[in-house]
Amino acid sequence: MQDKSFSPPRQTAFAARYEAQKIAFGPVVFQCVRYAWKRGMLQALSDAGGAGLSVAELAAGGQWSEYALKVVLETCLSAGAVQLQGGRYVLDKVGYCVLTDTITQINLDFNHDVNYLGLYDLDKSLDQEKPLGLKALGDWSTLYEGMSQLPEPAKSSWFAFDHHYSDTSFPQILPDVFATGPRRVMDIGANTGKFTLAALGYSAEAELHLVDLPRQLAVAEQNLQAAGLRERAHLHAVDLLDADKPLPAGMDLIWMSQFLSCFSEAAIATILQRAAAALAPGGQVLIMDTFWDRQQYDIASYCLINTSPYFTAMASGNSKIYESGDYIRLAEAAGLRLLTARDGIGYCHSLLRFAHAGAAGV
Structure with missing residues (x-):
C-alpha cells in the first residue's frame, strides 16, 4: 500500500x-x-x-x-x-x-468528555512524554490504571469510542483467528473480555488466556461468568510495562487488538519479544490495529492521526496510532516475520499475521 x-x-x-x-x-x-x-x-x-x-x-x-x-x-x-x-x-x-452519523457523534463525545480539558496540557505532555492531562479525569500514572474507575461521562464515551471501532471487526476476523486450529489462545490486553467472549463463542474447543492489569481482568471475569464461559478462560494479571515479566508459554496463537498503540516503541519491542517466546512450535501472533497508512479513505486516516494526541495527553504520554511498518520492524527485531496482511476490516482495521522467522507460512 x-x-x-x-x-x-x-x-x-x-x-x-x-x-x-x-x-x-x-x-x-x-x-x-x-x-x-x-x-x-x-x-x-x-x-x-x-x-x-x-x-x-x-x-x-x-x-x-x-x-x-x-x-x-x-x-x-x-x-x-x-x-x-x-x-x-x-x-x-x-x-x-x-x-x-454515529461515528461523528462518538468522536465528538470522546473528544469532549475524555480529551478536551486534558489537551490543554498537551505541550507539557509532549515535552515530558507523560500524560499530564490525565489529572483532569483522575489521579493515575496512566489512563489504563484507572479505566474501570473513570468518571462519567468520560467512562461511557471512552468505551463507546473503543468498542464502536473494534466490535465491527470481531465477526470478520474470527475465521482468521482460528484458521490454523489453535487450542490455546492468548488475548493480550483483554480489557473487558470482548474478544475472548467472541472467540469462546466461535470455537467450542479453544481455551483463552487473558492478560491484562488486575482491574481490567476483574471486569472481564464478571462478563465471562455472566456468559457462562468462565471455565474455559484463564486470567493472568501482568503489568506489560514490566519487561522482566514473562507471558504464559505454550500458546498456539497470541492475539492483540488495538493494544500495542497504547505503548511506546520501546515497550512494544519488549512485548513482542515476550510474545515470540510464549509461542508453541508452529504458533502465530495476530495483531489487529488501526494503521493510518493502510486506510482506503482519507477521512479514516485523518481521524486516526488525530487520535494520537489523546495517547500523549491522556493515556500514556508516549504512544500513538502507528504506521504498519513500525510494527513490522519491531516484530522482525523480536524474531518474528510477517506472513500476511489484510486490510479493510470493519471501519479501519488491518490484520497482521506473524510467525517465528524460521517457521513455514500459512
Whole structure:
C-alpha cells in the first residue's frame, strides 16, 4: 500500500489564511456545534425541513434565549452546519452528519468528555512524554490504571469510542483467528473480555488466556461468568510495562487488538519479544490495529492521526496510532516475520499475521 499523502490541493495565500483561522478557532467551533447538537437546535432545524426557522421562532419555545441562539447558530453557520436563507436557519450537510452519523457523534463525545480539558496540557505532555492531562479525569500514572474507575461521562464515551471501532471487526476476523486450529489462545490486553467472549463463542474447543492489569481482568471475569464461559478462560494479571515479566508459554496463537498503540516503541519491542517466546512450535501472533497508512479513505486516516494526541495527553504520554511498518520492524527485531496482511476490516482495521522467522507460512 502506498504511503498516505495529505497535501491539500493548490490554494491561494488568502485561502490558506482562511484555513489557518479554522485551526485557530477550532475549539470554539467544536463547542458551539456540539452545543447545537446536544441541546436540540440541530434537531429542531431538521424537523422544520427546508423551510427552516427564524431565531424568534426557535426562541418561542423557551428552550433557548435569542442570545444563545444567535451566538451558537452563527458559529454553526461559519462551520457549514447550517445555512441562513432569508433570515431563517436551515440544516446543512455538516449539521446533518453531526445529527445522524454515529461515528461523528462518538468522536465528538470522546473528544469532549475524555480529551478536551486534558489537551490543554498537551505541550507539557509532549515535552515530558507523560500524560499530564490525565489529572483532569483522575489521579493515575496512566489512563489504563484507572479505566474501570473513570468518571462519567468520560467512562461511557471512552468505551463507546473503543468498542464502536473494534466490535465491527470481531465477526470478520474470527475465521482468521482460528484458521490454523489453535487450542490455546492468548488475548493480550483483554480489557473487558470482548474478544475472548467472541472467540469462546466461535470455537467450542479453544481455551483463552487473558492478560491484562488486575482491574481490567476483574471486569472481564464478571462478563465471562455472566456468559457462562468462565471455565474455559484463564486470567493472568501482568503489568506489560514490566519487561522482566514473562507471558504464559505454550500458546498456539497470541492475539492483540488495538493494544500495542497504547505503548511506546520501546515497550512494544519488549512485548513482542515476550510474545515470540510464549509461542508453541508452529504458533502465530495476530495483531489487529488501526494503521493510518493502510486506510482506503482519507477521512479514516485523518481521524486516526488525530487520535494520537489523546495517547500523549491522556493515556500514556508516549504512544500513538502507528504506521504498519513500525510494527513490522519491531516484530522482525523480536524474531518474528510477517506472513500476511489484510486490510479493510470493519471501519479501519488491518490484520497482521506473524510467525517465528524460521517457521513455514500459512
